[in-house]
Amino acid sequence: MRIVVIGAGIVGAACALELTERGAEVVVIDRTGVAAETSSRCEGNLLVSDKEPGPEADLAIASNEMWRGLAARLDADRPSGQPGTEFEAKGGIVVAFPGGEGALEGFAAAQRDIGIRAVALDAAALRAAEPHLAPDVALAMHYPDDAQLQPSTATQALLATALRRGARLRIAEVVGGLMHDGRLRGVATDAGPIEADAVVNCAGPWSGEVAARLGARLDIRPRRGVILVTTPMPQRVFHKVYDSDYVGAVGSGNAALQTSTVVESTPGGTVLIGSSRERVGFDEHPGTGPSAAIAAKAIRLFPFLAETTLLRSYFGFRPYAPDHLPVIGADPLVDGLFHATGHEGAGIGLAPATAALISHAVLGADTDLDPGPFLPGRASLQENP
Known part of the structure; x- marks a missing residue:
């Protein structure tokens, strides 16, 4: 065939x-x-x-x-010199700031019912897992099955x-x-x-x-998203870490700009910071608005990012089904x-x-x-x- x-x-x-x-x-x-x-x-x-x-x-x-x-x-099968997948079974941590604990707890409980592993971290465990995270995080859930690749x-x-x-x-x-x-x-x-x-x-x-x-x-329909990339640094983010409002942004049908915080390190030492979503057709001129909103939320999650230099930003279009x-x-x-x-x-x-x-x-x-x-x-x- x-x-x-x-x-x-x-x-x-x-x-x-x-x-x-x-x-x-x-x-x-x-x-x-x-x-x-x-x-x-x-x-x-x-x-x-x-x-x-x-x-x-x-x-x-x-x-x-x-x-x-x-x-x-x-x-294992790639020829010598060919780049690999850079697969990392790093796990994810989803956090809620004060006022958002109940929603995250309920969401995680429903996920456990279908077999998704979600483990609440106490303050000591969270600090051990992500020592540079903002101190005012009210609740954190560890998802050991989250992963990343290039x-x-x-x-x-x-x-x-x-x-x-x-x-x-x-x-x-x-x-x-x-x-x-x-x-x-x-x-x-x-x-x-x-x-x-x-x-x-x-x-x-x-x-x-x-x-x-x-x-x-x-x-x-296309949905545009912007991602920020820092200059390389010693590793200070050890999981894929995001604010629980990311889940709402993923499921939203709103065409207007929405931002939520996702922060993770790469094997090369850079930190990827997202994310934004907006339905603007194939407009290739996002301007500075999405980047500024993403950066502000990321700094709240990891305060050290306020002193970090951005290497670049980039955007792409995602295929959105209504x-x-x-x-x-x-x-x-x-x-x-x-x-x-x-x-x-x-x-x-x-x-x-x-x-x-x-x-x-x-x-x-x-x-x-x-x-x-x-x-x-x-x-x-x-x-x-």
Whole structure:
């Protein structure tokens, strides 16, 4: 079976590897290059701590487990000199300031009911875990299963492995679909047609536009996010640490600017500071407003950051689905078209489980995951304004 995967970000790369290793002939198309957009403009979060009970939490738990074996395999199999995934099972700490303790306690209790490990830290344990944290934190929950990787190099490792297994990569712009007997049989590109038995749309924030070119309708919208990067320093942040208001920002449908605090160190010594969310189309001029708001909240969490020099900031667009669930599976109207998108900021963490669901949808591969909540034809996706 020949399959075209549109998009060489981390979701497309994971799907390409999964489909290739199951015997499909895979051609990956991207208009710019591997990890050239969203997957190189994010923090590399592999989170379960921000997921409330429901389908996405179930997917995140499964995918988190998958990443542990997958990252080890990618790192072991990479040729000499090729960057690795930089996978770190560092765990996460979610904190609440005075007044927010009850909400965090209730959220963590609900997560424990579905198998997410969340452990309350007393003052001594918190100080041992994060000695530079602000002293007025009222409550902290440790999530030992949160992890992190370097998203750009992890994407490269996934796709490089797929290419070594026989997949092919073409840099091209998709301009339309190739139809035969009412079924999508490939794509037309600015570099020529590519025939296929199935097409998987992994174009991230551009998935809606790609779907339209292939004769489908898919409501995926870009949501812009800004991240700050400090100059390298001795390590003073030891987990992925964020304020509990991050959970509310993740689940919000508000188009206006929202910021919440996420702070973590990288193996290179820099500190990544996020995050912001706003729906402004593909506007590439965020200005200073998001950065200023992010910095102010980060300083409250880690006061030492007030004396730290910023190296740079960057922004990216995340694929936002109006009902806040990824879109994975067969298009309801265009036979032969499949989608794997709409993860917003969770695409890095959910990539392996998404690939398993795509393999199930396209090839009929067995899976223990429930595809139902993520299908492109679901009513909640069609009904949102």
